[in-house]
Amino acid sequence: NAGVMQNPRHLVRRRGQEARLRCSPMKGHSHVYWYRQLPEEGLKFMVYLQKENIIDESGMPKERFSAEFPKEGPSILRIQQVVRGDSAAYFCASSGGTSGRADYNEQFFGPGTRLTVL
Amino acid sequence: DAKTTQPTSMDCAEGRAANLPCNHSTISGNEYVYWYRQIHSQGPQYIIHGLKNNETNEMASLIITEDRKSSTLILPHATLRDTAVYYCIVRVEGSGGSNYKLTFGKGTLLTVNP
Numbered sequence: 001n002a003g004v005m006q007n008p009r010h011l012v013r014r015r016g017q018e019a020r021l022r023c024s025p026m027k028g029h030s031h032v033y034w035y036r037q038l039p040e041e042g043l044k045f046m047v048y049l050q051k052e053n054i055i056d057e058s059g060m061p062k063e064r065f066s067a068e069f070p071k072e073g074p075s076i077l078r079i080q081q082v083v084r085g086d087s088a089a090y091f092c093a094s095s096g097g098t099s100g101r102a103d104y105n106e107q108f109f110g111p112g113t114r115l116t117v118l
Numbered sequence: 119d120a121k122t123t124q125p126t127s128m129d130c131a132e133g134r135a136a137n138l139p140c141n142h143s144t145i146s147g148n149e150y151v152y153w154y155r156q157i158h159s160q161g162p163q164y165i166i167h168g169l170k171n172n173e174t175n176e177m178a179s180l181i182i183t184e185d186r187k188s189s190t191l192i193l194p195h196a197t198l199r200d201t202a203v204y205y206c207i208v209r210v211e212g213s214g215g216s217n218y219k220l221t222f223g224k225g226t227l228l229t230v231n232p
Contacts, residue, residue, distance in 0.1 A: 035220075035222075043220070091162070093162075095218070
């Protein structure tokens with residue numbers, strides 16, 4: 001049973017370019033979460049998505065960041081016009097849901113994408 | 119979610135038990151205690167969780183005090199591969215609210231020494 005997959009694992013962009021990070025949830029999971037980890041910091045929640053729906057984007061910066069989880073294909077976190085402060089590790093997690101049994105809610109994390117902005 | 123307090127770092131000898139404490143004095147009755155760990159350059163890995171009873175799985179044991187204000191994660195026979203940052207998180211289960219938001223603090227860096 002494949003776990004959460006993220007690609008690319010490492011991404012280098014120059015200031016002003018766009019970054020696209022992809023996440024494929026675990027088989028059978030329909031809930032995706034994105035977290036950001038700045039250097040020497042803990043992970044911070046960014047956004048929670050279900051298929052074709054953004055449920056909670058309260059942790060997303062108001063500008064340049066967007067996320068989607070289409071009916072087909074992986075979830076995408078998109079950062080437009082990247083700046084040096086966007087350099088971080090971006091982790092995706094998936095779960096079977098958010099209610100009911102505790103193990104159904106459990107979030108499984110991918111290996112992350114490390115974004116470096118030059 | 120309730121706030122947690124963990125030591126910044128701990129050392130443990132290989133083969134010995136590692137006991138990682140966590141204080142969560144403001145935990146609510148419906149909040150679970152979760153433990154994750156993050157090995158360098160990897161994503162967080164779920165370890166164990168519990169509500170009020172002690173729990174054990176193939177990775178670790180979780181001891182929660184009777185008043186639920188603190189807990190201890192026990193790795194019974196630590197190996198070098200257990201070197202990681204360990205995060206203690208409390209969160210509500212069930213529908214509604216924003217209980218899906220995992221709030222990671224800085225955790226405890228456990229270093230297992232040969």
